[in-house]
Amino acid sequence: MSLITTLARLEAVSTGNAQPAATVRHRHLSGHPLVFVPLTTSGETGAPLGALVGTDRDAPRLLVVPQPRDRDLRFAFLAELAELVLPYLDSYTGSVEAAERTETDPETGKRVKVEVELCSDAPQLIVPGRAGIEYVRLLGRSMRFRRTAEQDPQAPYPAPPRVPLLGRWLTHFGERSRVPGSSLLLAMTDLLSRHWATGQSGIEDQHLGALLAWIDPPAGSTGAAAALLAELARDGEGQLLCPPAGPATDPAFDNKLLAPAFERYDRARTAFAEAEDGLQADDRLAILTAAEREIRALVESRTRPTWDAVWRGLDLLRGLPEGARVEERWTRDRWSFTGHRDRVLAGEPPQPRRDDAVTAAGKLATREREQARLDAQEALDDPLVMAGRRLSGEAFAGEVLDVVMACSEGKRPSPRPLVTLRTEDRPQLGERAKAYRSLGGKPQSAEFVGYEAEGVVVLRVLDKMGRGKEPEEGSVPEKGDRLVFTLFEHEQRGGARLPDPEDTPWTHGGPPGETAAVPENADPMTAEDIL
Amino acid sequence: MTQNVIGHAQEIDPATAAAQATAAILHDTLHGTDRGVVVDSPPGAGKSTLVVRAALELADAGRPLMIVAQTNAQVDDLVLRLAEKNPELPVGRLHSSDADPYDKALDDLPNVRKSAKAADLAQTQVVLSTAAKWAHVKVDEPWRHAIVDEAYQMRSDSLLAVAGLFERALFVGDPGQLDPFAIVGSEQWAGLSYDPSASAVSTLLAHNPDLPQHRLPVSWRLPASAAPLVSGAFYPYTPFRSGTDHGDRRLTFAVPSDGSGPDRVIDEAAESGWGLLELPARHTPRTDPEAVRAVAAVVRRLLDRGGATLSELHRSRRSTGGTPLTADRIAVGTAHRDQAAAVRAALAELGAADVTVDTANRLQGREYDVTVVLHPLSGRPDATAFHLETGRLCVLASRHRHACIMICRAGVTDLLDDYPSTEPVQLGTLVKFPDGWEANHAVLAHLAEHRVTWRP
Numbered sequence: 002m003s004l005i006t007t008l009a010r011l012e013a014v015s016t017g018n019a020q021p022a023a024t025v026r027h028r029h030l031s032g033h034p035l036v037f038v039p040l041t042t043s044g045e046t047g048a049p050l051g052a053l054v055g056t057d058r059d060a061p062r063l064l065v066v067p068q069p070r071d072r073d074l075r076f077a078f079l080a081e082l083a084e085l086v087l088p089y090l091d092s093y094t095g096s097v098e099a100a101e102r103t104e105t106d107p108e109t110g111k112r113v114k115v116e117v118e119l120c121s122d123a124p125q126l127i128v129p130g131r132a133g134i135e136y137v138r139l140l141g142r143s144m145r146f147r148r149t150a151e152q153d154p155q156a157p158y159p160a161p162p163r164v165p166l167l168g169r170w171l172t173h174f175g176e177r178s179r180v181p182g183s184s185l186l187l188a189m190t191d192l193l194s195r196h197w198a199t200g201q202s203g204i205e206d207q208h209l210g211a212l213l214a215w216i217d218p219p220a221g222s223t224g225a226a227a228a229l230l231a232e233l234a235r236d237g238e239g240q241l242l243c244p245p246a247g248p249a250t251d252p253a254f255d256n257k258l259l260a261p262a263f264e265r266y267d268r269a270r271t272a273f274a275e276a277e278d279g280l281q282a283d284d285r286l287a288i289l290t291a292a293e294r295e296i297r298a299l300v301e302s303r304t305r306p307t308w309d310a311v312w313r314g315l316d317l318l319r320g321l322p323e324g325a326r327v328e329e330r331w332t333r334d335r336w337s338f339t340g341h342r343d344r345v346l347a348g349e350p351p352q353p354r355r356d357d358a359v360t361a362a363g364k365l366a367t368r369e370r371e372q373a374r375l376d377a378q379e380a381l382d383d384p385l386v387m388a389g390r391r392l393s394g395e396a397f398a399g400e401v402l403d404v405v406m407a408c409s410e411g412k413r414p415s416p417r418p419l420v421t422l423r424t425e426d427r428p429q430l431g432e433r434a435k436a437y438r439s440l441g442g443k444p445q446s447a448e449f450v451g452y453e454a455e456g457v458v459v460l461r462v463l464d465k466m467g468r469g470k471e472p473e474e475g476s477v478p479e480k481g482d483r484l485v486f487t488l489f490e491h492e493q494r495g496g497a498r499l500p501d502p503e504d505t506p507w508t509h510g511g512p513p514g515e516t517a518a519v520p521e522n523a524d525p526m527t528a529e530d531i532l
Numbered sequence: 533m534t535q536n537v538i539g540h541a542q543e544i545d546p547a548t549a550a551a552q553a554t555a556a557i558l559h560d561t562l563h564g565t566d567r568g569v570v571v572d573s574p575p576g577a578g579k580s581t582l583v584v585r586a587a588l589e590l591a592d593a594g595r596p597l598m599i600v601a602q603t604n605a606q607v608d609d610l611v612l613r614l615a616e617k618n619p620e621l622p623v624g625r626l627h628s629s630d631a632d633p634y635d636k637a638l639d640d641l642p643n644v645r646k647s648a649k650a651a652d653l654a655q656t657q658v659v660l661s662t663a664a665k666w667a668h669v670k671v672d673e674p675w676r677h678a679i680v681d682e683a684y685q686m687r688s689d690s691l692l693a694v695a696g697l698f699e700r701a702l703f704v705g706d707p708g709q710l711d712p713f714a715i716v717g718s719e720q721w722a723g724l725s726y727d728p729s730a731s732a733v734s735t736l737l738a739h740n741p742d743l744p745q746h747r748l749p750v751s752w753r754l755p756a757s758a759a760p761l762v763s764g765a766f767y768p769y770t771p772f773r774s775g776t777d778h779g780d781r782r783l784t785f786a787v788p789s790d791g792s793g794p795d796r797v798i799d800e801a802a803e804s805g806w807g808l809l810e811l812p813a814r815h816t817p818r819t820d821p822e823a824v825r826a827v828a829a830v831v832r833r834l835l836d837r838g839g840a841t842l843s844e845l846h847r848s849r850r851s852t853g854g855t856p857l858t859a860d861r862i863a864v865g866t867a868h869r870d871q872a873a874a875v876r877a878a879l880a881e882l883g884a885a886d887v888t889v890d891t892a893n894r895l896q897g898r899e900y901d902v903t904v905v906l907h908p909l910s911g912r913p914d915a916t917a918f919h920l921e922t923g924r925l926c927v928l929a930s931r932h933r934h935a936c937i938m939i940c941r942a943g944v945t946d947l948l949d950d951y952p953s954t955e956p957v958q959l960g961t962l963v964k965f966p967d968g969w970e971a972n973h974a975v976l977a978h979l980a981e982h983r984v985t986w987r988p
Binding site: 004179181355356357358359361362364365366368369372373393394429433463496497498499500504505506507508509510511 | 567568631632664667668670688689690691692693695696714715716717718720721724725726727728729732735736739740817869870873
């Protein structure tokens with residue numbers, strides 16, 4: 002935790018309310034996000050209990066699995082989910098713009114520009130918390146290798162038609178969310194704690210109700226008091242007033258309300274199956290429907306508060322203006338979305354269970370580059386974030402006291418003006434350290450020459466002054482200018498070129514061979530799979 | 533003495549043991565049939581000397597050789613060593629296209645060619661560069677041989693990018709130093725043999741378990757007072773020993789102690805090789821001003837007291853006076869960069885700005901007569917995985933030829949007991965021994981015998 006975050010948290014503790022950690026919004030928010038509030042069954046991995054899904058805050062769709070251990074009902078849930086999510090995704094695949102991309106020409110091996118399509122906008126999934134992102138990933142993993150009856154007529158338990166496709170998309174969203182700064186799949190708790198600092202720990206911040214209480218407490222209460230209520234307050238029957246944002250549910254809810262309701266449902270179902278005549282069946286169906294409705298009501302009562310909290314969080318975040326470089330990062334998300342759309346259209350197999358060596362290395366390199374880019378861009382977009390970097394000695398702000406023209410030595414002398422700057426920051430400037438400032442959105446680099454006096458830094462400007470002997474107008478700081486220099490670079494270089502997966506070297510196990518060419522099968526059936 | 537339990541191998545004298553190990557390594561490298569040879573080298577065991585020797589022998593055998601190191605400083609250092617051993621050898625230094633990409637001292641070497649393009653260096657026998665630069669090189673025909681230096685500090689993905697450039701390679705490194713790290717989470721790949729964030733050697737050995745592995749058995753840097761502790765605490769299953777004996781090295785001061793804390797700890801360290809200056813327990817920010825001032829004060833006194841080092845090198849040269857302990861023979865090590873910056877500022881105030889101050893990461897591979905270390909856990913309220921990392925303490929405690937002085941707040945042992953390692957267990961990953969918790973305790977237990985408490 003950086004020093005400024007610690008200070009902000011201390012301030013939040015002493016005032017009882019969350020403190021702003023940003024002055025602009027650092028993530029893209031779609032005008033039309035799909036909010037997904039899933040619940041899972043305790044004790045069984047990846048068995049959904051229900052969810053609220055939708056793009057309209059006043060009309061969420063409630064999906065419920067009345068008996069989560071019944072795999073047919075589970076499939077019905079997933080099929081229903083697919084019918085809600087896939088049309089939403091599809092609504093973004095059609096509208097495209099022309100764009101250019103550099104690709105390696107397979108014949109000449111040269112890097113050439115090719116004209117490609119880029120989706121003009123991309124969908125956005127919002128879940129309540131980080132555990133929700135994990136759950137999206139898990140659902141994707143459980144669905145993408147399934148085979149439908151059409152794909153494999155021999156499959157003993159074929160998946161409903163669009164379920165494997167939903168699995169591939171959810172996997173893509175889950176994987177993309179691991180890229181720092183990406184916004185295809187976001188967790189509300191992450192979004193809020195990026196923009197506000199509360200007086201509680203990072204783990205406590207993952208409780209959406211408590212986090213919102215710190216940021217936007219009800220009238221007449223402090224954030225701290227409201228957060229405590231959100232975490233602990235229970236009604237007369239021992240149920241939490243603010244149910245956990247899921248996917249896991251509160252044990253008191255599981256034991257006292259959900260388990261008896263399941264039992265009633267199971268009994269009603271057995272009774273219905275054993276009905277001896279039409280009249281009896283009608284009666285018993287009514288009981289079964291009532292039992293199912295009861296479970297639906299229970300699930301809705303536990304998801305609706307979270308659903309509303311997510312939308313309240315969105316309101317709060319929309320109150321912040323979007324950071325200047327957020328759009329650029331969202332374009333990368335659009336590329337990612339377009340790329341997966343194309344892979345699906347091209348009939349490529351689902352994402353493999355495990356990355357091969359080259360893919361893993363490529364992903365890690367991308368994520369590290371994006372992390373560095375995000376850190377730099379957030380600071381450049383937001384003076385409050387920059388203040389944190391200044392406090393830690395990674396940047397400094399000051400007023401230009403003097404500019405002396407000087408030239409580089411050599412055959413073609415270029416301008417290398419010396420800029421003297423007074424700063425109250427304490428940057429960690431080593432010998433000949435590089436410093437960068439933003440000049441019209443592009444980084445201009447300078448070199449640390451020395452200290453003239455305490456707090457008076459001399460820098461030599463190195464580039465972005467044009468090709469002539471005289472620097473271009475406006476490219477050199479002037480006396481009286483207030484400038485911010487960073488010790489970190491503003492833009493990231495491209496990473497190393499990795500071999501093609503077919504050329505994986507001997508140190509990493511050699512080429513994958515023929516086994517890798519066969520698409521992976523769905524997970525084999527186990528005894529536990531069949532009830 | 534417990535000589536007979538130490539075992540048979542120890543009875544050979546260190547020089548012979550080291551020579552035998554080197555001969556076996558060179559034999560496998562030059563005449564072996566395996567595509568790779570791995571050499572583990574404890575601190576100061578002559579890793580660079582081995583790399584230079586192997587390079588010269590491979591060059592003599594007429595095999596085109598590429599050398600991969602991790603930082604530009606390491607590459608330049610190897611170029612200088614190669615040129616010193618064989619000034620006639622045509623050496624290529626492949627560098628980046630940044631400003632000042634290499635050490636200016638290379639310009640004085642007539643047989644060293646420098647270029648940012650690998651094609652320009654095709655005529656040289658040996659080409660050296662960093663892993664990052666090599667990753668951008670493309671060749672039609674791979675090099676016959678490569679030497680990968682500091683291979684334990686190289687990340688697996690970085691090896692993946694360069695492994696296509698060579699047919700066979702000698703991997704040399706120190707397994708006890710800092711593991712490579714990634715700035716983003718990489719748990720997703722934990723347990724995979726080619727986890728891109730793991731070290732190059734772990735991936736290499738996971739895929740090629742039968743490669744010959746060697747070990748350099750003798751540390752020439754660490755004095756007899758330090759080798760057993762460092763070996764026991766950080767290399768419990770691959771012990772090594774010091775090339776010198778007690779009494780071979782001496783650190784003396786012309787100016788007697790003034791009785792202050794810094795002077796007392798300096799005397800303790802001069803006598804025993806270790807010193808712990810313990811400040812009163814307190815939770816502090818990372819750049820603990822008192823601890824930083826204490827570090828600076830110790831360095832200032834080291835310089836003011838007219839120190840002299842006497843070692844086996846002097847005896848062999850038959851000189852008796854020893855070498856003055858000057859600023860370039862002292863280093864300060866810290867865990868964080870802001871701590872290093874704070875110490876530098878404090879030293880500049882005391883007029884000792886030319887003493888090296890750096891983080892553990894950057895001190896790797898370097899050697900000094902005396903080191904002053906700000907303990908990574910000093911003043912902390914918690915012990916995170918970063919601060920407990922075995923390699924960090926190992927680097928800080930193994931840079932010295934004569935003495936190491938640690939500056940630390942009291943209470944670290946309690947802190948360690950409050951924070952046992954709680955890292956999640958990942959299936960399929962190799963568990964590293966020892967863990968940081970245990971290594972920290974071992975070092976602290978030893979340092980406790982050389983403790984000087986001081987209230988500044």
